[in-house]
Amino acid sequence: MENLLAPIQGFLNCETPDAWVAEAVKKENLAVLLTDHLICELKAAQSAMFLIRRYAVDADSAKALLDWLKPYEDFTYRQIGNWRELEKFKLNKSMLVKSGSRYGQELVDKMVMLIREELHHFYQVLEMMNDYGVEYDKIESSRYAKGLLKHVKTHEPDALIDKLICGAYIEARSCERFAKIAPFLDKPLGDFYISLLRSEARHYQDYLTLATDIAGKDISQRVAYFGEVEADLISSSDEDFKFHSGLPIMSAV
Known part of the structure; x- marks a missing residue:
């Protein structure tokens, strides 16, 4: 696991604060943690779908993604x-890349795989919620x-390119937080989070590779810029506890 996390830790500008970990492992926050994680998985799939629809495929393929x-x-x-019943819904159409798209096929290949995995994770979180007696209820995003x-x-x-860099940071932070809280949770839930590390680490790398390939030039300054923005969101005080929230407000006082 250390080898898997080393690139993530090198990419992120800061670690998750211990105060957030302490808040995340409280039993009274389990429902919020799982529910927000669930919604994050769907949003990750939606973001990848948007990129494919916006930049890579024809209208029929775009509709198939929506369906x-x-x-x-x-x-x-x-x-x-x-x-x-959700896992029975699959993508049954091959994606047709727009003609003349220089990077369309690479974008489709990586993002379709990501969507499949995020939707599977979505279902797995629902299974965990069911096991822990957490009923789904809508909550606001962080x-x-x-x-x-x-x-x-x-x-x-x-x-x-910026959207892809943002995607890399979101996936990297998710991976880092799964690893941070897993040792402090009940074994089934901790084991579940450990099982997600490999795919989340690959997602971060896929986003960053796409950003670099599409740019065709050095993007290190832009990556560093978003690294500072991301670190500020993670380390600054935040009154709203969620899976990607910042320093709990009581800890920052």
């Missing part, structure tokens, strides 16, 4: 459907992703 995620979105946002994405440039291809 694939719709049952998950219906359950999460409209509380429609039985969660036990400031974290919005705090990163508000710094994305508005012109292309820089906007795409």
Whole structure:
């Protein structure tokens, strides 16, 4: 696990504060932790789908992606459907890359795999919630992703590159936090989080590789910039406890 986490720790500008870990492992916060994790898995899948639809595929392929995620979105946002049925929904259409797209196939290949894994993780979190007697209820998202994405440039291809860098930081932080809290949780839940590390680490690398390949130039300054933004969101005081929240407000006082 140390070899797996070393690149993540080198990429992130700060560690998760111990105060956040202490808050995350409180039994009274289990429902919020699992529920927010669940929503984060869906948002990760949605973000990858947006990138494919926006930058890589034709209209029919874009519609197939929407149809694939719709049952998950219906359950999460409209509380429609039985969660036990979700895993039967698959992507049954091959993605047709837009003609002339220089990076479309690479984007599709990496992001479709990511979506499949994030939706499987979504289902696994629901299984954990069921095992721990946590009923799903909608909650507000944290400031974290919005705090990163508000710094994305508005012109292309820089906007795409920035979004990919943000994706790398989100996945890297998720991986780091899974590893941080796993030793302090009940064994089934801790083992579950350890089982996610390898895929989350690969997701971070896929995002960063795509950003570098598409840019075709050195992006280290932009990566460093978002590293500072991300670290500030993680280390600054935050009154709203969530999976990607910052320093718990009582700890920062």
